Amino acid sequence: MNQNPWWRYLLIAAVLFPGFFYALPNLFGDDPGVQVRAARSTGADPFLMDQVEQILARESIEIVGFISDDKGLRVRFQSTEDQLRARDALQVSLGNLFTVALTLVPSSPAWMNSLGAAPMYLGLDLRGGVHFLMEVDLDSAVSRAYDRYVETLRRTLRENKVRYAYVRSSESANEIEIKFRNEAQRDAASDVVDAELRELNFIELERDGELYLMVEIREEEVENLKSFALEQNLVALRNRIDELGVAEPVVQRQGDNRIVIQLPGVQDTARAKRILGRTATLEIHLVDEDNDLDAAVSGAAPAGSRIYEMRDGTPILLKKAVVYSGDNIVDAAASIDTLTGSPIVTINLDARGAAINQRVTGDNVGRRMGVVYIESQTKVRRDSQGKVVLDQKGNPVRESQLVEEVITAPVIREQLGRRFQIEGLESVTEARDLALLLRAGALAAPVNIVEERTVGPSLGQENILQGLQSVIVGFVLVLLFMILYYRVFGIVANLALALNLVLIVAVLSALQATLTLPGVAGIVLTVGIAVDANVLIFERIREELRNRNSPQTSIKVGYDRAFSTIVDANITTLIAAIVLFNFGTGPIKGFAVTLSIGIITSMFTAIYGTRTVVNIIYGYRRRVGKLAI
Secondary structure, three states, rough: OOOHHHHHHHHHHHHHHHHHHHHHHHHOOOEEEEEHHHHOOOOHHHHHHHHHHHHHHHHHOOOHHHHHHOEEEEEEEEOOOHHHHHHHHHHHHHHEEEEEEEEEOOOOOOHHHOOOOOOEEOOHHHOOEEEEEEHHHHHHHHHHHHHHHHHHHHHHHOOOOOOEEEEEEOOOOOOOOOOOHHHHHHHHHHHHHHOOOEEEEEEEEEOOEEEEEEEOOHHHHHHHHHHHHHHHHHHHHHHHHHHOOOOEEEEEEOOOOOEEEEEEEOHHHHHHHHHHHHOOEEEEEEEEEOOOHHHHHHOOOOOOOOEEOOOOOOEEEEEEEEEEEHHEEEEEEEEEOOOOEEEEEEEEEHHHHHHHHHEEEEOOOOOOOEEEEEEEEEEEEEEOOEOOOOOOOOOEEEEEEEEEEEEEEHHHHHHOOOEEOOOOOHHHHHHHHHHHHHHOOOOOOEEEEEEEEEEEEHHHHHHHHHHHHHHHHHHHHHHHHHHHHHHHHHHHHHHHHHHHHHOHHHHHHHHOOOOOOHHHHHHHHHHHHHHHHHHHHHHHHHHHHHHHHHHHHHHHHHHHHHHHHHHHHHHHHHHHHHHHHHHOOOOHHHHHHHHHHHHHHHHHHHHHHHHHHHHHHOOOOOOOOOOOO
């Protein structure tokens, strides 16, 4: 009566063997390592591996192993001391053609990695690391767009031979003001803007007898600009994180103007803050040498120009029009000038930037060109006594400060093209960080860090121990209860519970999911509810025994009649978990994922797993006088 068909053995084997295989890498842990990747490409080749091996051999640093994949070349070491020494040696020897970053490398065997078996990732609250909540200044992106359109309007009107008095941004609002000397010029400009710049709205205006065209960006185009700025910031921040060599980072959009960044396991925390917190970009402006600088400083800057400061505080007058910006930079590398010995950054431009650079420098040989470094800094506001100012909720009030300084303003000696150099940097470290920021991509809009949390590895380790302890305590209590109350059947249920935990870990590892502290809570809850199905089955069997059915009949009827109840109960819980996943935020999603996986695996182990074992013990036409239940 209670016999296992051949397909049941095949199904269980098809689930358990891959389950144990994918769960096994989690027993090996992580080793300290160094990630090496080409500055402009991913992956590694055998030549790089040989080169790294020779460099580390010269420094007498012992290598545990290599991993070459789409993340570059990762080198594993026995200790953090070897890891730090290797990082310093590789940075010096490989130069700026490669980025070298600290990382953690799974210590599972290479043959497991080659078959796709890898440990699951641990979240920020378990491994430690850095959490940032960044707010994107989208209004700044729109303001920059207006500055770009000023130059676009000037060029478009000149190309169409339309005369105008001036084109400038309005100081009071987001709009562009174009002044004309007569109505014919204004009408011609209106036709040109309407035909060639369809994303702009304009109205004709007369003020104090003067003729103007007031231009603004259409509302739908403004929304597109904001959306593009947010997406470009996401891409740029992801590129910066890739340079840092962080495994399984979280970079995601939150709401309309915020970005969440989590860097689990990051070891060089200070550098992570410095790189991600800096919103550096470059703008190239021509120096205004037609107007008097002293008069501009003492009075007002002339129209179309603005006063900046050099790094030493010396004022300099630059034209407002941006020649090109960080958007046109495709590569940047730090190095040392062989003539002066000072740090420099060599920059390569895209096709559009190269064409602009060639035209502008060709037309302005003998004049000066300023390289403006722009960085948005967020600081906590303090009162006159130096105390932190708090808002109504008790949180520190943060204020954004835009730092704009001219790094260098060299004379254009000859026509430039795709490649040029930036001088005037204070140190090699500054040159290297600036090159990294520019290479990773410019931010389309400044970001302000509104929340920052650093989770130390000791706290993460404490969370792991507490989470593991809670799983073990819950697991042991359930084991004892099941053995004392259901005896042999309780032992079978405990076996299914152990297999259930193995399958949960295996699924998380196979999906390369990130386990967080709420995820551990989901596993603990799964341990508690995983035996519910067995309790339903076992109580049904006991009820059949009380009705004086035979042991074999009671086993069969108990499993058959409890099946629908088990499915109904688990499906309702699974629906709740799916709702939590769809509408919840990060921590709630982690809880929902592990709960969902646990529900599915527990149904399999309870229905198929325990019945298979029970049939082996009591089935196969054996005469059973009494069940140990």
